Amino acid sequence: MRVLKKFFSGDNLLERVLILIVGLVASLILVIKSADLFVDNLVDLGSSLGISEVILGVTASAIGTSLPEFGSALIASLSGSTDIGVGCVIGSNIWNIAGILGISSVVAGIIETNADGLKRDFSATLVTGLILLFFMFFGNIGKIAALVMVLTYAVYLWRLIKAQKTYSDENSGKNEREPLDLKKLALTVVGFAGLVIGCRILVYTGVELADIAGIPAMIMGLFTLAIGTSIPELVVTLSSAVKGLHELSIGTVLGSNTFNILVGIGVPALIAPVPVERLSLTFDAPVMILVTVLLVLLIRQGDMKLKRTGGIVLLAVYISYVIMRLFVLA
Template sequence: MYIAFALVLLFIGAEGLVRGSSSLALRAGLSRLMVGLTIVAFGTSSPELVVSVEAALSNQGDISVGNVVGSNIFNIAVILGITALVCPIPVHRQVIKVDAPVALGVALLLVLLLFNQTLSRFEGVLLFSGIVAYTWMSFILARREASPASADNEDILAVTQSRHWGMDIAFILAGLAVLVVGSRLLVEHAVALAGSFGISEAVIGLTIVAAGTSMPELATSLVAAFRKQPDIAIGNIVGSNIFNVLGILGVASVISPMEAPGISALDYGVMIMFSVLLIPLLYTGRRLHRVEGGVLLALYFGYLFLLWPE
């Protein structure tokens, strides 16, 4: 009951944060395309950020890292899988050549840094520097891609500017407040659930917490698919996966260095597998087909079958 309520709060908080920050960015003169590829993608990852920071401060590193690893797996396998089943996804060339390889490289970097099962403040600074560099690169590429295709993406995003900047600030502050409350409820009751059923914090973080904090990404991708213009779904998911590792674990480990002994080689291996698999799936015809979406979902359920008996 409390976990479901916490997930609703996370969804509402993320919606407020994305709406306010997007409107404020448009007011500052940024294009809708740039807003969508950066602020919206990062904003839908705000539940993961708040939950992982809260878990790190509570010395629950397995939940913090498991949330990110599980979210990255869930984003590719479930969200892209479901979106492709709803409507085959056309893929922008930049995603294949730049963003998907960056997401794979970031996943490999995380596995390397967590080889000793810890993330230090120095490693957190390194990760956070990476998200700053990636964001800057995204802005540069977005400016170069100023073309008629940009207008299509703007329609997909349906990002609007409010009447006054004060409303933007109110949405941002209210969204953050709701996110904080929701994240605390989710972490506390997810840990209690794990203890009552004898399930490890790592498994709870990799599944329930990860799936719950990925709901904004799922909603964004499904809306794009139902509009029959789902190109933004790929950018949203790939951008969120990059931000999850570089931004979320970067910030969380700078605030509080963490240990994550409960995250196994299987979990890291599955994250790498989906990151690798995404590139050829996107490259074939530059479209993610329904059959490929079904394969992604089947592989995810296979992962759950291996994970839960532990």
């Protein structure tokens, strides 16, 4: 943080704003290029190891791209800025579905999935949201809620391991696996490192610009930090959808949303109680659950496909949410 603060400092406000904007654009380019590298090589590695695309999406890709949200929530908890942490996670989850999948389906034209993967990962995402909402009714999210969340994520991982075993048994002997390519492994790590570094700079410059503009902490968490920390999901999901890796695309978003709550809120809550703002309970969390259900309805209505029209509906819902949150309920 000190290095970034020193690097992006200026002699006056105008110079500092210009440096921050340049840093924002440069980090965005780094994130996009790194995500492309990460996706291509991650898929190849998964094929070499015999891991299904959807499992790869909800584990390695989802957890990897969710680290910025987790880091932001953890740092916010340790520094006492817990409003930012909760807002960042809830806002990020709404953006992941309504914004990221909306944009990806509009650009790619269509995102396909299968019934088994959707049922397992959607149910996990929905139950996760309901667990969070349940504990929010009791006020601060404390250690008991945190333990339930972390244990729930452990159960979800166990289900994924069982699903992967089934996939491996069904596909054993069908396709000859290629040997593990260490170069692809190295490129995957390089791509991920680029994502982490690029996102850290992206979030820092975005937050600093928002702070200069006088944006409140909760709004900063819901939108500035939420969208900023979700850039990895956006570029990975969009890149996957355009490349035709639809299950990786859907899996990254649903797996990321599950991880964001159960680990992104659960672990910080083990350290210090996470306070719940009234609007987060009465509006933000219900909207998060609403868009999750809406996503599945649109996919089922589209015969297991999220079509461009469905993407437009999701984007319209997100824009409506932003307007309501910023100008009506603020």
